[in-house]
Amino acid sequence: MTIALDSLMTWIVVAGIVVVLIVAFFVGHRTGTRRALNRVRKYARGTDPDALEAANSSRYRAALIVNPTKTDASQLASTAEAICRFEGWNPPLVIETTPEDPGEGAASRALDEEVDVVIAAGGDGTVRAVASALAQTSTPMGIVPLGTGNLLSRNLDIVLDKTEWALRIALWGRNRNIDVGTAKTTEDADPHVFTVMTGLGFDAAVMADTNSDLKSRLGWLAYVEAGSRKLVGRPSHVKVTFDDDYRISARVRSVLGGNCGKLQGGIQLLPQAVIDDGMLDVLIVSPKNLGQWVGVLASVLGRKTSKGLHTEIRKCQKVVIESGEELDVQLDGDPIGQSGYLAMEVLPSALTVRVPTVEQRKQIRAGAWPV
Ligand SMILES: [Mg+2]
Known part of the structure:
Protein backbone atom coordinates (compact mmCIF):
# COMPACT_ATOMS: atom_id res chain seq x y z
CA MET A 1 0.00 0.00 0.00
CA THR A 2 2.88 2.32 0.96
CA ILE A 3 4.68 1.40 -2.26
CA ALA A 4 1.56 2.11 -4.29
CA LEU A 5 1.14 5.53 -2.60
CA ASP A 6 4.80 6.40 -3.28
CA SER A 7 4.39 5.39 -6.90
CA LEU A 8 1.23 7.51 -7.24
CA MET A 9 2.98 10.55 -5.68
CA THR A 10 5.92 10.09 -8.10
CA TRP A 11 3.54 10.08 -11.07
CA ILE A 12 1.74 13.20 -9.77
CA VAL A 13 5.07 15.05 -9.37
CA VAL A 14 6.27 14.03 -12.88
CA ALA A 15 2.92 15.02 -14.44
CA GLY A 16 3.09 18.36 -12.60
CA ILE A 17 6.58 19.06 -13.91
CA VAL A 18 5.47 18.20 -17.47
CA VAL A 19 2.42 20.53 -17.19
CA VAL A 20 4.60 23.35 -15.81
CA LEU A 21 7.13 22.89 -18.64
CA ILE A 22 4.38 22.92 -21.31
CA VAL A 23 2.76 26.07 -19.85
CA ALA A 24 6.16 27.77 -19.58
CA PHE A 25 6.94 26.93 -23.20
CA PHE A 26 3.69 28.40 -24.55
CA VAL A 27 3.81 31.50 -22.33
CA GLY A 28 7.42 32.12 -23.38
CA HIS A 29 6.55 31.49 -27.02
CA ARG A 30 3.60 33.87 -26.90
CA THR A 31 5.64 36.48 -25.11
CA GLY A 32 8.32 36.14 -27.79
CA THR A 33 5.67 36.44 -30.51
CA ARG A 34 4.22 39.49 -28.77
CA ARG A 35 7.67 41.05 -28.59
CA ALA A 36 8.19 40.40 -32.30
CA LEU A 37 4.80 41.91 -33.11
CA ASN A 38 5.59 44.93 -30.99
CA ARG A 39 8.86 45.33 -32.88
CA VAL A 40 6.99 45.27 -36.20
CA ARG A 41 4.41 47.79 -34.88
CA LYS A 42 7.24 50.01 -33.69
CA TYR A 43 8.81 49.90 -37.16
CA ALA A 44 5.46 50.64 -38.73
CA ARG A 45 5.02 53.70 -36.50
CA GLY A 46 8.44 54.82 -37.61
CA THR A 47 9.70 55.18 -34.03
CA ASP A 48 12.90 53.36 -34.92
CA PRO A 49 14.18 54.80 -38.24
CA ASP A 50 17.29 52.61 -38.40
CA ALA A 51 15.27 49.46 -37.91
CA LEU A 52 12.71 50.68 -40.44
CA GLU A 53 15.45 51.30 -42.98
CA ALA A 54 16.90 47.86 -42.31
CA ALA A 55 13.47 46.27 -42.80
CA ASN A 56 12.84 48.25 -46.01
CA SER A 57 16.21 47.42 -47.51
CA SER A 58 15.37 43.74 -47.35
CA ARG A 59 12.09 44.22 -49.22
CA ARG A 174 5.63 33.34 -62.48
CA ASN A 175 8.93 33.98 -64.26
CA ARG A 176 8.79 32.73 -67.84
CA ASN A 177 11.85 32.78 -70.08
CA ILE A 178 11.05 33.71 -73.65
CA ASP A 179 13.04 34.23 -76.83
CA VAL A 180 13.53 37.67 -78.31
CA GLY A 181 14.35 38.52 -81.89
CA THR A 182 16.98 40.94 -83.11
CA ALA A 183 16.70 42.87 -86.35
CA LYS A 184 19.05 45.14 -88.27
CA THR A 185 18.56 47.04 -91.48
CA THR A 186 22.21 47.21 -92.52
CA GLU A 187 24.93 44.60 -92.05
CA ASP A 188 26.94 46.79 -89.65
CA ALA A 189 24.06 48.31 -87.68
CA ASP A 190 23.48 47.67 -83.99
CA PRO A 191 20.56 45.25 -83.84
CA HIS A 192 17.14 46.27 -82.49
CA VAL A 193 15.34 43.90 -80.14
CA PHE A 194 11.77 42.79 -80.82
CA THR A 195 9.48 40.50 -78.87
CA VAL A 196 6.62 39.79 -81.29
CA MET A 197 7.12 40.39 -85.04
CA THR A 198 9.30 42.35 -87.41
CA GLY A 199 8.43 42.76 -91.06
CA LEU A 200 9.42 44.25 -94.37
CA GLY A 201 6.91 45.34 -97.02
CA PHE A 202 3.12 45.52 -96.85
CA ASP A 203 2.70 45.09 -93.07
CA ALA A 204 5.29 47.79 -92.36
CA ALA A 205 3.79 50.11 -94.99
CA VAL A 206 0.43 49.73 -93.23
CA MET A 207 2.00 50.58 -89.85
CA ALA A 208 3.80 53.57 -91.36
CA ASP A 209 0.62 54.85 -92.99
CA THR A 210 -1.79 54.32 -90.10
CA ASN A 211 -3.30 57.60 -88.99
CA SER A 212 -2.40 58.06 -85.31
CA ASP A 213 -5.56 60.07 -84.55
CA LEU A 214 -7.66 57.33 -86.12
CA LYS A 215 -5.66 54.75 -84.11
CA SER A 216 -6.43 56.46 -80.81
CA ARG A 217 -10.12 56.68 -81.76
CA LEU A 218 -10.71 53.36 -83.55
CA GLY A 219 -7.91 51.17 -82.17
CA TRP A 220 -6.88 48.29 -84.45
CA LEU A 221 -9.56 49.21 -87.03
CA ALA A 222 -7.24 52.06 -88.03
CA TYR A 223 -4.81 49.39 -89.32
CA VAL A 224 -7.62 47.87 -91.40
CA GLU A 225 -8.33 51.28 -92.90
CA ALA A 226 -4.64 51.78 -93.81
CA GLY A 227 -4.38 48.16 -95.01
CA SER A 228 -7.27 48.55 -97.43
CA ARG A 229 -5.51 51.54 -99.01
CA LYS A 230 -2.27 49.55 -99.41
CA LEU A 231 -3.73 46.28 -100.75
CA VAL A 232 -3.33 47.23 -104.38
CA GLY A 233 0.36 47.32 -105.09
CA ARG A 234 3.14 45.68 -106.96
CA PRO A 235 5.08 42.74 -105.44
CA SER A 236 8.80 43.24 -104.84
CA HIS A 237 11.54 40.87 -105.82
CA VAL A 238 13.40 39.59 -102.74
CA LYS A 239 16.07 37.05 -101.88
CA VAL A 240 15.50 35.32 -98.54
CA THR A 241 18.34 33.35 -96.96
CA PHE A 242 17.52 31.04 -94.04
CA ASP A 243 20.25 30.06 -91.56
CA ASP A 244 23.05 31.09 -93.99
CA ASP A 245 22.11 28.15 -96.18
CA TYR A 246 18.74 27.70 -97.87
CA ARG A 247 17.82 30.54 -100.19
CA ILE A 248 14.66 31.42 -102.07
CA SER A 249 14.02 34.12 -104.58
CA ALA A 250 10.46 35.35 -104.92
CA ARG A 251 8.14 38.22 -105.73
CA VAL A 252 6.46 39.10 -102.44
CA ARG A 253 4.33 41.74 -100.76
CA SER A 254 5.65 41.08 -97.26
CA VAL A 255 8.15 39.03 -95.26
CA LEU A 256 7.61 38.79 -91.51
CA GLY A 257 9.76 37.20 -88.82
CA GLY A 258 7.82 36.31 -85.69
CA ASN A 259 8.52 35.11 -82.18
CA CYS A 260 4.81 34.60 -81.48
CA GLY A 261 1.82 34.87 -83.77
CA LYS A 262 -1.39 35.81 -81.98
CA LEU A 263 -3.00 39.09 -83.12
CA GLN A 264 -6.15 40.94 -82.10
CA GLY A 265 -9.46 39.11 -82.38
CA GLY A 266 -7.85 35.70 -81.78
CA ILE A 267 -6.22 35.76 -85.25
CA GLN A 268 -3.21 33.44 -85.42
CA LEU A 269 -0.92 34.83 -88.10
CA LEU A 270 1.84 32.32 -87.27
CA PRO A 271 -0.10 29.26 -86.03
CA GLN A 272 2.99 27.16 -85.24
CA ALA A 273 5.03 29.92 -83.60
CA VAL A 274 6.26 29.09 -80.11
CA ILE A 275 7.62 31.90 -77.99
CA ASP A 276 10.37 29.84 -76.38
CA ASP A 277 11.40 27.27 -78.99
CA GLY A 278 14.56 29.12 -80.03
CA MET A 279 13.18 29.58 -83.55
CA LEU A 280 11.71 32.40 -85.63
CA ASP A 281 8.71 31.69 -87.84
CA VAL A 282 9.20 33.54 -91.12
CA LEU A 283 6.02 34.24 -93.08
CA ILE A 284 6.21 35.09 -96.77
CA VAL A 285 3.12 36.71 -98.25
CA SER A 286 3.02 36.81 -102.05
CA PRO A 287 -0.35 37.70 -103.60
CA LYS A 288 -0.18 39.26 -107.05
CA ASN A 289 -3.66 40.83 -107.14
CA LEU A 290 -6.79 41.54 -105.09
CA GLY A 291 -8.26 38.09 -105.84
CA GLN A 292 -5.15 36.44 -104.39
CA TRP A 293 -5.43 38.66 -101.30
CA VAL A 294 -8.78 36.94 -100.67
CA GLY A 295 -6.85 33.67 -100.64
CA VAL A 296 -4.34 35.15 -98.16
CA LEU A 297 -7.18 36.32 -95.92
CA ALA A 298 -8.80 32.86 -96.03
CA SER A 299 -5.45 31.26 -95.11
CA VAL A 300 -5.01 33.64 -92.16
CA LEU A 301 -8.55 33.15 -90.85
CA GLY A 302 -8.27 29.38 -91.36
CA ARG A 303 -4.92 29.33 -89.51
CA LYS A 304 -3.33 27.80 -92.59
CA THR A 305 -0.63 30.37 -93.34
CA SER A 306 2.10 27.70 -93.00
CA LYS A 307 1.25 26.40 -96.47
CA GLY A 308 -1.67 28.55 -97.48
CA LEU A 309 -2.88 30.38 -100.53
CA HIS A 310 0.03 32.70 -101.43
CA THR A 311 1.51 32.32 -97.94
CA GLU A 312 4.18 30.06 -96.53
CA ILE A 313 6.12 29.84 -93.28
CA ARG A 314 9.58 28.50 -92.61
CA LYS A 315 11.19 28.11 -89.19
CA CYS A 316 14.79 29.20 -88.74
CA GLN A 317 17.19 30.79 -86.26
CA LYS A 318 18.38 33.47 -88.62
CA VAL A 319 17.04 35.04 -91.81
CA VAL A 320 18.35 37.69 -94.20
CA ILE A 321 16.00 39.43 -96.63
CA GLU A 322 17.46 41.42 -99.49
CA SER A 323 15.37 43.48 -101.84
CA GLY A 324 16.34 45.50 -104.88
CA GLU A 325 14.21 48.37 -103.63
CA GLU A 326 13.70 50.21 -100.35
CA LEU A 327 10.72 48.84 -98.45
CA ASP A 328 9.08 49.86 -95.18
CA VAL A 329 10.28 48.06 -92.04
CA GLN A 330 8.38 47.67 -88.76
CA LEU A 331 9.43 46.34 -85.35
CA ASP A 332 6.56 45.16 -83.15
CA GLY A 333 4.29 47.63 -84.94
CA ASP A 334 6.67 50.59 -84.87
CA PRO A 335 7.69 51.80 -88.34
CA ILE A 336 11.45 52.43 -88.44
CA GLY A 337 11.90 53.68 -92.00
CA GLN A 338 12.78 52.00 -95.27
CA SER A 339 15.49 49.54 -96.20
CA GLY A 340 16.42 47.04 -98.89
CA TYR A 341 17.98 44.78 -96.26
CA LEU A 342 16.62 43.16 -93.12
CA ALA A 343 18.44 40.54 -91.03
CA MET A 344 16.72 38.85 -88.11
CA GLU A 345 18.02 36.42 -85.56
CA VAL A 346 16.57 34.72 -82.50
CA LEU A 347 18.13 35.01 -79.03
CA PRO A 348 16.80 31.92 -77.23
CA SER A 349 15.43 32.40 -73.68
CA ALA A 350 16.91 35.91 -73.55
CA LEU A 351 14.12 37.62 -71.61
CA THR A 352 12.29 36.78 -68.39
CA VAL A 353 8.67 37.94 -68.26
CA ARG A 354 6.29 37.78 -65.30
CA VAL A 355 3.17 35.86 -66.36
MG1 LIG B 1 9.74 30.86 -81.71
Whole structure:
Protein backbone atom coordinates (compact mmCIF):
# COMPACT_ATOMS: atom_id res chain seq x y z
CA MET A 1 0.00 0.00 0.00
CA THR A 2 2.88 2.32 0.96
CA ILE A 3 4.68 1.40 -2.26
CA ALA A 4 1.56 2.11 -4.29
CA LEU A 5 1.14 5.53 -2.60
CA ASP A 6 4.80 6.40 -3.28
CA SER A 7 4.39 5.39 -6.90
CA LEU A 8 1.23 7.51 -7.24
CA MET A 9 2.98 10.55 -5.68
CA THR A 10 5.92 10.09 -8.10
CA TRP A 11 3.54 10.08 -11.07
CA ILE A 12 1.74 13.20 -9.77
CA VAL A 13 5.07 15.05 -9.37
CA VAL A 14 6.27 14.03 -12.88
CA ALA A 15 2.92 15.02 -14.44
CA GLY A 16 3.09 18.36 -12.60
CA ILE A 17 6.58 19.06 -13.91
CA VAL A 18 5.47 18.20 -17.47
CA VAL A 19 2.42 20.53 -17.19
CA VAL A 20 4.60 23.35 -15.81
CA LEU A 21 7.13 22.89 -18.64
CA ILE A 22 4.38 22.92 -21.31
CA VAL A 23 2.76 26.07 -19.85
CA ALA A 24 6.16 27.77 -19.58
CA PHE A 25 6.94 26.93 -23.20
CA PHE A 26 3.69 28.40 -24.55
CA VAL A 27 3.81 31.50 -22.33
CA GLY A 28 7.42 32.12 -23.38
CA HIS A 29 6.55 31.49 -27.02
CA ARG A 30 3.60 33.87 -26.90
CA THR A 31 5.64 36.48 -25.11
CA GLY A 32 8.32 36.14 -27.79
CA THR A 33 5.67 36.44 -30.51
CA ARG A 34 4.22 39.49 -28.77
CA ARG A 35 7.67 41.05 -28.59
CA ALA A 36 8.19 40.40 -32.30
CA LEU A 37 4.80 41.91 -33.11
CA ASN A 38 5.59 44.93 -30.99
CA ARG A 39 8.86 45.33 -32.88
CA VAL A 40 6.99 45.27 -36.20
CA ARG A 41 4.41 47.79 -34.88
CA LYS A 42 7.24 50.01 -33.69
CA TYR A 43 8.81 49.90 -37.16
CA ALA A 44 5.46 50.64 -38.73
CA ARG A 45 5.02 53.70 -36.50
CA GLY A 46 8.44 54.82 -37.61
CA THR A 47 9.70 55.18 -34.03
CA ASP A 48 12.90 53.36 -34.92
CA PRO A 49 14.18 54.80 -38.24
CA ASP A 50 17.29 52.61 -38.40
CA ALA A 51 15.27 49.46 -37.91
CA LEU A 52 12.71 50.68 -40.44
CA GLU A 53 15.45 51.30 -42.98
CA ALA A 54 16.90 47.86 -42.31
CA ALA A 55 13.47 46.27 -42.80
CA ASN A 56 12.84 48.25 -46.01
CA SER A 57 16.21 47.42 -47.51
CA SER A 58 15.37 43.74 -47.35
CA ARG A 59 12.09 44.22 -49.22
CA TYR A 60 11.52 44.05 -52.96
CA ARG A 61 11.34 47.09 -55.19
CA ALA A 62 9.81 47.48 -58.66
CA ALA A 63 10.41 50.07 -61.36
CA LEU A 64 7.40 51.32 -63.29
CA ILE A 65 8.27 52.65 -66.76
CA VAL A 66 5.13 54.40 -67.93
CA ASN A 67 4.21 55.91 -71.28
CA PRO A 68 2.28 59.07 -70.29
CA THR A 69 0.58 59.29 -73.71
CA LYS A 70 -1.31 56.06 -72.98
CA THR A 71 -2.63 56.74 -69.49
CA ASP A 72 -2.73 59.19 -66.59
CA ALA A 73 0.81 58.46 -65.40
CA SER A 74 0.41 59.97 -61.91
CA GLN A 75 -2.76 57.98 -61.28
CA LEU A 76 -1.06 54.76 -62.40
CA ALA A 77 1.92 55.59 -60.15
CA SER A 78 -0.47 56.04 -57.19
CA THR A 79 -2.15 52.71 -57.93
CA ALA A 80 1.25 51.01 -58.20
CA GLU A 81 2.40 52.58 -54.92
CA ALA A 82 -0.74 51.41 -53.13
CA ILE A 83 -0.38 47.86 -54.46
CA CYS A 84 3.34 47.74 -53.60
CA ARG A 85 2.58 48.96 -50.06
CA PHE A 86 -0.17 46.37 -49.65
CA GLU A 87 2.08 43.61 -50.95
CA GLY A 88 4.96 44.54 -48.64
CA TRP A 89 7.16 45.98 -51.40
CA ASN A 90 9.05 49.26 -51.22
CA PRO A 91 7.55 52.22 -53.11
CA PRO A 92 8.28 51.78 -56.85
CA LEU A 93 10.76 53.79 -58.88
CA VAL A 94 8.50 55.55 -61.42
CA ILE A 95 9.95 56.86 -64.69
CA GLU A 96 7.92 58.35 -67.54
CA THR A 97 8.97 57.68 -71.12
CA THR A 98 9.62 60.54 -73.55
CA PRO A 99 9.87 60.75 -77.35
CA GLU A 100 13.68 60.81 -76.88
CA ASP A 101 13.65 57.79 -74.57
CA PRO A 102 10.69 55.50 -75.22
CA GLY A 103 11.82 53.16 -72.41
CA GLU A 104 15.26 51.65 -73.00
CA GLY A 105 17.17 54.37 -71.11
CA ALA A 106 14.61 54.33 -68.30
CA ALA A 107 14.88 50.55 -67.98
CA SER A 108 18.69 50.78 -67.94
CA ARG A 109 18.43 53.29 -65.09
CA ALA A 110 16.14 50.87 -63.26
CA LEU A 111 18.74 48.11 -63.73
CA ASP A 112 21.40 50.42 -62.25
CA GLU A 113 19.13 50.84 -59.22
CA GLU A 114 19.01 47.04 -58.90
CA VAL A 115 15.23 46.79 -58.77
CA ASP A 116 13.65 43.34 -58.62
CA VAL A 117 11.29 43.77 -61.58
CA VAL A 118 10.88 46.40 -64.31
CA ILE A 119 7.28 46.99 -65.32
CA ALA A 120 6.59 48.31 -68.84
CA ALA A 121 3.30 50.24 -68.76
CA GLY A 122 2.35 51.20 -72.30
CA GLY A 123 1.87 49.70 -75.74
CA ASP A 124 4.02 47.27 -77.70
CA GLY A 125 6.54 50.06 -78.38
CA THR A 126 7.16 50.65 -74.66
CA VAL A 127 7.37 46.89 -74.05
CA ARG A 128 9.89 46.54 -76.87
CA ALA A 129 12.02 49.43 -75.55
CA VAL A 130 12.06 48.04 -71.99
CA ALA A 131 12.75 44.52 -73.31
CA SER A 132 15.75 45.90 -75.21
CA ALA A 133 17.38 46.88 -71.91
CA LEU A 134 16.33 43.73 -70.01
CA ALA A 135 17.23 41.16 -72.69
CA GLN A 136 20.10 38.96 -71.57
CA THR A 137 19.85 40.12 -67.95
CA SER A 138 18.27 38.21 -65.08
CA THR A 139 15.85 41.02 -64.15
CA PRO A 140 12.27 40.10 -65.09
CA MET A 141 9.88 42.34 -67.01
CA GLY A 142 6.29 42.90 -65.93
CA ILE A 143 3.73 44.35 -68.35
CA VAL A 144 0.78 46.68 -67.81
CA PRO A 145 -0.76 46.60 -71.30
CA LEU A 146 -2.08 50.02 -72.33
CA GLY A 147 -1.67 50.03 -76.12
CA THR A 148 -3.70 49.22 -79.23
CA GLY A 149 -2.28 45.79 -79.99
CA ASN A 150 -0.72 44.66 -76.68
CA LEU A 151 0.53 41.69 -78.67
CA LEU A 152 3.12 40.32 -76.26
CA SER A 153 0.56 40.42 -73.44
CA ARG A 154 -1.98 38.61 -75.65
CA ASN A 155 0.57 35.93 -76.48
CA LEU A 156 1.48 35.45 -72.81
CA ASP A 157 -2.11 35.63 -71.45
CA ILE A 158 -1.41 38.70 -69.34
CA VAL A 159 -4.71 40.40 -68.52
CA LEU A 160 -5.45 43.29 -70.85
CA ASP A 161 -8.03 45.43 -69.10
CA LYS A 162 -7.30 44.96 -65.41
CA THR A 163 -4.46 47.27 -64.41
CA GLU A 164 -4.42 46.21 -60.74
CA TRP A 165 -4.16 42.58 -61.73
CA ALA A 166 -1.43 43.30 -64.29
CA LEU A 167 0.57 45.08 -61.55
CA ARG A 168 0.10 42.23 -59.14
CA ILE A 169 1.18 39.70 -61.79
CA ALA A 170 4.28 41.85 -62.31
CA LEU A 171 5.08 41.61 -58.57
CA TRP A 172 4.16 38.02 -57.82
CA GLY A 173 3.67 36.30 -61.16
CA ARG A 174 5.63 33.34 -62.48
CA ASN A 175 8.93 33.98 -64.26
CA ARG A 176 8.79 32.73 -67.84
CA ASN A 177 11.85 32.78 -70.08
CA ILE A 178 11.05 33.71 -73.65
CA ASP A 179 13.04 34.23 -76.83
CA VAL A 180 13.53 37.67 -78.31
CA GLY A 181 14.35 38.52 -81.89
CA THR A 182 16.98 40.94 -83.11
CA ALA A 183 16.70 42.87 -86.35
CA LYS A 184 19.05 45.14 -88.27
CA THR A 185 18.56 47.04 -91.48
CA THR A 186 22.21 47.21 -92.52
CA GLU A 187 24.93 44.60 -92.05
CA ASP A 188 26.94 46.79 -89.65
CA ALA A 189 24.06 48.31 -87.68
CA ASP A 190 23.48 47.67 -83.99
CA PRO A 191 20.56 45.25 -83.84
CA HIS A 192 17.14 46.27 -82.49
CA VAL A 193 15.34 43.90 -80.14
CA PHE A 194 11.77 42.79 -80.82
CA THR A 195 9.48 40.50 -78.87
CA VAL A 196 6.62 39.79 -81.29
CA MET A 197 7.12 40.39 -85.04
CA THR A 198 9.30 42.35 -87.41
CA GLY A 199 8.43 42.76 -91.06
CA LEU A 200 9.42 44.25 -94.37
CA GLY A 201 6.91 45.34 -97.02
CA PHE A 202 3.12 45.52 -96.85
CA ASP A 203 2.70 45.09 -93.07
CA ALA A 204 5.29 47.79 -92.36
CA ALA A 205 3.79 50.11 -94.99
CA VAL A 206 0.43 49.73 -93.23
CA MET A 207 2.00 50.58 -89.85
CA ALA A 208 3.80 53.57 -91.36
CA ASP A 209 0.62 54.85 -92.99
CA THR A 210 -1.79 54.32 -90.10
CA ASN A 211 -3.30 57.60 -88.99
CA SER A 212 -2.40 58.06 -85.31
CA ASP A 213 -5.56 60.07 -84.55
CA LEU A 214 -7.66 57.33 -86.12
CA LYS A 215 -5.66 54.75 -84.11
CA SER A 216 -6.43 56.46 -80.81
CA ARG A 217 -10.12 56.68 -81.76
CA LEU A 218 -10.71 53.36 -83.55
CA GLY A 219 -7.91 51.17 -82.17
CA TRP A 220 -6.88 48.29 -84.45
CA LEU A 221 -9.56 49.21 -87.03
CA ALA A 222 -7.24 52.06 -88.03
CA TYR A 223 -4.81 49.39 -89.32
CA VAL A 224 -7.62 47.87 -91.40
CA GLU A 225 -8.33 51.28 -92.90
CA ALA A 226 -4.64 51.78 -93.81
CA GLY A 227 -4.38 48.16 -95.01
CA SER A 228 -7.27 48.55 -97.43
CA ARG A 229 -5.51 51.54 -99.01
CA LYS A 230 -2.27 49.55 -99.41
CA LEU A 231 -3.73 46.28 -100.75
CA VAL A 232 -3.33 47.23 -104.38
CA GLY A 233 0.36 47.32 -105.09
CA ARG A 234 3.14 45.68 -106.96
CA PRO A 235 5.08 42.74 -105.44
CA SER A 236 8.80 43.24 -104.84
CA HIS A 237 11.54 40.87 -105.82
CA VAL A 238 13.40 39.59 -102.74
CA LYS A 239 16.07 37.05 -101.88
CA VAL A 240 15.50 35.32 -98.54
CA THR A 241 18.34 33.35 -96.96
CA PHE A 242 17.52 31.04 -94.04
CA ASP A 243 20.25 30.06 -91.56
CA ASP A 244 23.05 31.09 -93.99
CA ASP A 245 22.11 28.15 -96.18
CA TYR A 246 18.74 27.70 -97.87
CA ARG A 247 17.82 30.54 -100.19
CA ILE A 248 14.66 31.42 -102.07
CA SER A 249 14.02 34.12 -104.58
CA ALA A 250 10.46 35.35 -104.92
CA ARG A 251 8.14 38.22 -105.73
CA VAL A 252 6.46 39.10 -102.44
CA ARG A 253 4.33 41.74 -100.76
CA SER A 254 5.65 41.08 -97.26
CA VAL A 255 8.15 39.03 -95.26
CA LEU A 256 7.61 38.79 -91.51
CA GLY A 257 9.76 37.20 -88.82
CA GLY A 258 7.82 36.31 -85.69
CA ASN A 259 8.52 35.11 -82.18
CA CYS A 260 4.81 34.60 -81.48
CA GLY A 261 1.82 34.87 -83.77
CA LYS A 262 -1.39 35.81 -81.98
CA LEU A 263 -3.00 39.09 -83.12
CA GLN A 264 -6.15 40.94 -82.10
CA GLY A 265 -9.46 39.11 -82.38
CA GLY A 266 -7.85 35.70 -81.78
CA ILE A 267 -6.22 35.76 -85.25
CA GLN A 268 -3.21 33.44 -85.42
CA LEU A 269 -0.92 34.83 -88.10
CA LEU A 270 1.84 32.32 -87.27
CA PRO A 271 -0.10 29.26 -86.03
CA GLN A 272 2.99 27.16 -85.24
CA ALA A 273 5.03 29.92 -83.60
CA VAL A 274 6.26 29.09 -80.11
CA ILE A 275 7.62 31.90 -77.99
CA ASP A 276 10.37 29.84 -76.38
CA ASP A 277 11.40 27.27 -78.99
CA GLY A 278 14.56 29.12 -80.03
CA MET A 279 13.18 29.58 -83.55
CA LEU A 280 11.71 32.40 -85.63
CA ASP A 281 8.71 31.69 -87.84
CA VAL A 282 9.20 33.54 -91.12
CA LEU A 283 6.02 34.24 -93.08
CA ILE A 284 6.21 35.09 -96.77
CA VAL A 285 3.12 36.71 -98.25
CA SER A 286 3.02 36.81 -102.05
CA PRO A 287 -0.35 37.70 -103.60
CA LYS A 288 -0.18 39.26 -107.05
CA ASN A 289 -3.66 40.83 -107.14
CA LEU A 290 -6.79 41.54 -105.09
CA GLY A 291 -8.26 38.09 -105.84
CA GLN A 292 -5.15 36.44 -104.39
CA TRP A 293 -5.43 38.66 -101.30
CA VAL A 294 -8.78 36.94 -100.67
CA GLY A 295 -6.85 33.67 -100.64
CA VAL A 296 -4.34 35.15 -98.16
CA LEU A 297 -7.18 36.32 -95.92
CA ALA A 298 -8.80 32.86 -96.03
CA SER A 299 -5.45 31.26 -95.11
CA VAL A 300 -5.01 33.64 -92.16
CA LEU A 301 -8.55 33.15 -90.85
CA GLY A 302 -8.27 29.38 -91.36
CA ARG A 303 -4.92 29.33 -89.51
CA LYS A 304 -3.33 27.80 -92.59
CA THR A 305 -0.63 30.37 -93.34
CA SER A 306 2.10 27.70 -93.00
CA LYS A 307 1.25 26.40 -96.47
CA GLY A 308 -1.67 28.55 -97.48
CA LEU A 309 -2.88 30.38 -100.53
CA HIS A 310 0.03 32.70 -101.43
CA THR A 311 1.51 32.32 -97.94
CA GLU A 312 4.18 30.06 -96.53
CA ILE A 313 6.12 29.84 -93.28
CA ARG A 314 9.58 28.50 -92.61
CA LYS A 315 11.19 28.11 -89.19
CA CYS A 316 14.79 29.20 -88.74
CA GLN A 317 17.19 30.79 -86.26
CA LYS A 318 18.38 33.47 -88.62
CA VAL A 319 17.04 35.04 -91.81
CA VAL A 320 18.35 37.69 -94.20
CA ILE A 321 16.00 39.43 -96.63
CA GLU A 322 17.46 41.42 -99.49
CA SER A 323 15.37 43.48 -101.84
CA GLY A 324 16.34 45.50 -104.88
CA GLU A 325 14.21 48.37 -103.63
CA GLU A 326 13.70 50.21 -100.35
CA LEU A 327 10.72 48.84 -98.45
CA ASP A 328 9.08 49.86 -95.18
CA VAL A 329 10.28 48.06 -92.04
CA GLN A 330 8.38 47.67 -88.76
CA LEU A 331 9.43 46.34 -85.35
CA ASP A 332 6.56 45.16 -83.15
CA GLY A 333 4.29 47.63 -84.94
CA ASP A 334 6.67 50.59 -84.87
CA PRO A 335 7.69 51.80 -88.34
CA ILE A 336 11.45 52.43 -88.44
CA GLY A 337 11.90 53.68 -92.00
CA GLN A 338 12.78 52.00 -95.27
CA SER A 339 15.49 49.54 -96.20
CA GLY A 340 16.42 47.04 -98.89
CA TYR A 341 17.98 44.78 -96.26
CA LEU A 342 16.62 43.16 -93.12
CA ALA A 343 18.44 40.54 -91.03
CA MET A 344 16.72 38.85 -88.11
CA GLU A 345 18.02 36.42 -85.56
CA VAL A 346 16.57 34.72 -82.50
CA LEU A 347 18.13 35.01 -79.03
CA PRO A 348 16.80 31.92 -77.23
CA SER A 349 15.43 32.40 -73.68
CA ALA A 350 16.91 35.91 -73.55
CA LEU A 351 14.12 37.62 -71.61
CA THR A 352 12.29 36.78 -68.39
CA VAL A 353 8.67 37.94 -68.26
CA ARG A 354 6.29 37.78 -65.30
CA VAL A 355 3.17 35.86 -66.36
CA PRO A 356 0.15 34.85 -64.25
CA THR A 357 0.49 31.86 -61.93
CA VAL A 358 -2.15 29.10 -62.05
CA GLU A 359 -3.68 30.51 -58.86
CA GLN A 360 -3.75 34.06 -60.28
CA ARG A 361 -5.47 32.77 -63.43
CA LYS A 362 -8.14 31.10 -61.30
CA GLN A 363 -8.70 34.27 -59.28
CA ILE A 364 -8.89 36.44 -62.40
CA ARG A 365 -11.41 34.04 -63.98
CA ALA A 366 -13.44 34.13 -60.77
CA GLY A 367 -13.48 37.93 -60.89
CA ALA A 368 -11.62 38.24 -57.58
CA TRP A 369 -10.30 41.64 -56.61
CA PRO A 370 -6.53 41.49 -56.66
CA VAL A 371 -5.76 43.13 -53.31
MG1 LIG B 1 9.74 30.86 -81.71
